[in-house]
Amino acid sequence: MPTELKFAIFQLVIILPFLAGFFFRNRLPRPEQTSKSLITLNLTLLEPPVVLWSIWGLTLHTEMIYLPVAGLCLVISGFIIGKLAAHCIPFPGNDAETIIISSSLANHGFTMGGFLCYLIAGETGLALSAIFLTYFIPFTFLFIFPYAGAKSKNQAFQWTFVRDMLFSLRNMPLYAALTAVMVRLSGINRPDVYFPVDILLILSIALYYFTLGINFKMDDLSLFKKEHLYLAVQKFLILPAAAFLLLRLAPISPEIDMVIKLQSFMPAAIYSVITAIIFDLNARLASGLFVVNSLLFIFLVFPLLFFGRQLLFQ
Numbered sequence: 001m002p003t004e005l006k007f008a009i010f011q012l013v014i015i016l017p018f019l020a021g022f023f024f025r026n027r028l029p030r031p032e033q034t035s036k037s038l039i040t041l042n043l044t045l046l047e048p049p050v051v052l053w054s055i056w057g058l059t060l061h062t063e064m065i066y067l068p069v070a071g072l073c074l075v076i077s078g079f080i081i082g083k084l085a086a087h088c089i090p091f092p093g094n095d096a097e098t099i100i101i102s103s104s105l106a107n108h109g110f111t112m113g114g115f116l117c118y119l120i121a122g123e124t125g126l127a128l129s130a131i132f133l134t135y136f137i138p139f140t141f142l143f144i145f146p147y148a149g150a151k152s153k154n155q156a157f158q159w160t161f162v163r164d165m166l167f168s169l170r171n172m173p174l175y176a177a178l179t180a181v182m183v184r185l186s187g188i189n190r191p192d193v194y195f196p197v198d199i200l201l202i203l204s205i206a207l208y209y210f211t212l213g214i215n216f217k218m219d220d221l222s223l224f225k226k227e228h229l230y231l232a233v234q235k236f237l238i239l240p241a242a243a244f245l246l247l248r249l250a251p252i253s254p255e256i257d258m259v260i261k262l263q264s265f266m267p268a269a270i271y272s273v274i275t276a277i278i279f280d281l282n283a284r285l286a287s288g289l290f291v292v293n294s295l296l297f298i299f300l301v302f303p304l305l306f307f308g309r310q311l312l313f314q
Contacts, residue, residue: 007119007306010205014298017206021213028214035211039270044169046204047110048176050197054127055180056190064131066252070260071108071135074239079104081234089230097151098272098282099227101144102289103234105269108133110173111208112294113263115201116302120309121258123197128259130177137174140271148279216291224285228292231268235293236301240264258313265301267293 025031082103086096107113108129117125243264247257268290276286305312 010115010119010202013202013206014209017208017210018213018216018298021210022216023213025214025216031214035214038207038211040169042111042204042207044172046200046207047173050126050200050204051110051130051173052176052180053190053195053197054123055130055177056184057123058127058184060181060184063252063256064128066250066256067128067132067259068135070243071132071263072139074108074243074264075104075106075135075139077242078106078234078239081238085230085234089226091227094151094281095227095285097148098276098285099230099289101148101275101281102231102268102272102286102293105140105144105272105275106235106263106266107269107294108136108263108266109269111205112297113266115205116262116305117259118201119306120262120313121255124255125259125262126197126201128255129263130173131181132259132263134174134177137171140275144271144275145278148275148281152279152281212291212294215287216295217288224288224292227285227289231289231293232296235267236265236296254313261313262305265297265305267297267301 028034079100082100085103086100091099110126110130110133114126114129114133117129119125121128240261243261247260250257252260270290273283273286273290275281276283
């Protein structure tokens with residue numbers, strides 16, 4: 001299938017489910033619960049087999065350690081930039097902490113960063129993006145959660161949060177990635193059989209954007225204007241520019257270089273909303289930032305990256 005045709009199909013897989021989710025939001029008896037159930041379904045049944053299959057087919061080498069290190073550097077840089085912004089821009093109440101967390105966590109995962117890597121670099125790009133994401137659990141559970149707990153006025157941090165989230169079914173894609181690496185290192189080759197990567201990927205992305213549509217509110221476009229502007233500049237200009245400059249100094253393969261560059265453009269992550277809910281921060285702000293930042297990426301940044309890939313990643 002030509003790459004441009006694949007892009008057009010996947011754009012429809014994004015737009016139509018999003019509009020459907022928005023349309024059905026007020027027609028569902030419990031939209032928030034529906035959204036959570038669909039996300040869990042996606043993370044437990046659809047993503048893990050694709051991650052497992054993709055990484056299993058890789059030839060592993062030590063250079064791949066750059067991937068999770070780069071992921072960690074990106075989210076730490078986002079955290080630092082968010083801290084600086086909170087000192088320069090007056091945010092009321094605990095909005096500053098919500099902004100900082102949204103600045104740090106990015107949607108590097110399967111249905112955003114991994115999706116774009118797959119479109120541009122195929123199954124290899126998808127597998128490398130899954131390895132890139134292995135930074136996520138240690139950083140989120142051992143740094144972001146304690147930080148949010150310490151800053152929250154209403155909810156103290158407890159290690160039980162880490163335990164419960166660490167063993168959550170939502171972490172199945174990470175467990176699948178680790179399993180694939182162990183199987184590959186043990187010398188067991190992936191069987192030469194057909195595996196429906198495209199079909200599972202389309203289903204996963206459709207579910208993801210349907211839930212995004214369920215969570216979207218028109219008011220999100222008009223509220224928090226300066227917050228939306230700040231986050232867009234940080235996610236889509238400052239972090240990518242820094243990543244591109246630093247990667248000029250890194251002696252790594254073109255495939256790994258490209259995956260890191262693509263991931264540097266990713267919007268805010270759903271876990272910024274989850275963190276705000278757990279620790280009684282401004283969940284409405286976190287949700288608005290996540291949705292609007294994602295929409296800006298989908299309809300503006302995503303097409304520019306795709307059609308400008310030869311110029312950006314040559």
